[in-house]
Amino acid sequence: MPPPTPLAYRHGQAASVGVLLANLGTPDEPTPAALRRYLAEFLSDRRVVEIPRILWWPILHGIILRTRPAASAAKYASVWMPEGSPLAVWTARQAKLLQGYLGERGCAVSVRPAMRYGNPSIASALDAFQAEGVRRILVLPAYPQYSGATTASTFDAVSAWAGRTRWIPEFRFVHQYHDDVAYIAALAANVRAHWEREGRGEMLLMSFHGMPERTLTLGDPYHCHCQKTARLLAEELRLAPQQWRISFQSRFGRAKWLGPATDASLKELAAGGTRRVDVICPGFAADCLETLEEIAQEGKETFLHAGGQAFHYIPCLNAAPAGMAALAELARRHLSGWCDAPSAGARELEASRQRAMALGARD
Ligand SMILES: C=CC1=C(C)c2cc3[nH]c(cc4nc(cc5[nH]c(cc1n2)c(C)c5CCC(=O)O)C(CCC(=O)O)=C4C)c(C)c3C=C
Ligand SMILES: [Fe+2]
Ligand SMILES: [Fe+2]
16 A cells, blocks of 8 residues: 655655656566566566467467576576676666766755565555655656666556555656657767777677567557667767667567567677677666666677677666766756746846846836
């Protein structure tokens, strides 16, 4: 049960603004039992697996949840950080930093990390905002590219919580930021910094998480958003067409997924004589299993086995200052009018007064 009307609000204290930084979710521990809980929740979401339940349920419960947890747990164990799962650790750090970046607003901003599956759940973070007396919430899903499976699913979780809540706060929702100038600039800065430290390869491969190809024909903008991010990043880095490629990773299940596949691209590049490849995953706001294990470990092995000589993985934006500044700028834009810094308000007021005086108004 969500808590009753927040005490702070009942007592008339000024309500502040909340920012819910939501990412996908991750298991609590790298164990088969924790993986089973996480995968059961994740793969039961109709936004993620769009197969009729009558067909999907026996596959999920009869095969996947019996076999995948142990295999995935071993992969998670290979990337686990002392503080926990990389996705959870980075998302918590980002939320803390974002709160600092937004600290100079005209009202108190509270930023909470949340996970669509697992912990801290979206519902628990929203309950915590209610208890704090927060009456305005900006939901910021950490997905630059919109997809039904991620962004819309976050919206569903917020709506489900609202459906159980009497006095819902005012909500705003960030839809996507795949072509945001500051996000593209942050990605480019990340690549350039890597090149300055490590030299550069002949090819920059931009690998995005895949989706079933059918989602594209059904109208999901995800594929188009990925293409645009990749093109803008290549432009920002002034790359010629033969210096970059896009690919899609993490295929799941038997259906046809968006292509070209990252593993096939790595083999093809090596076979075609590319000696060094640099790989970046621009669709992931933070490093996680899919980047650290599937790309930095497995992808590297694939490329080197196929004859490549050097493989460089460029980490996600994580807590990099340019990435945090981009997130803060995005949040600031969406918070506009809710929580403006008083100095900006006062300046604007003075400018309007002077314009009015120039038009003949009297003080
Ligand atoms: C970045 C956007 C993501 C999209 C789009 C996405 C779609 C999608 N994913 C699956 C199946 C799995 N994904 C898994 C892990 C995972 N996926 C994303 C992001 C997107 N998924 C992230 C950030 C992660 C990593 C989580 C972590 O804990 O580090 C997994 C679980 C891992 C495993 O067992 O392999 C599955 C399964 C589908 C089916 C799908 C689109 C329909
Ligand atoms: Fe995924
Ligand atoms: Fe994967």
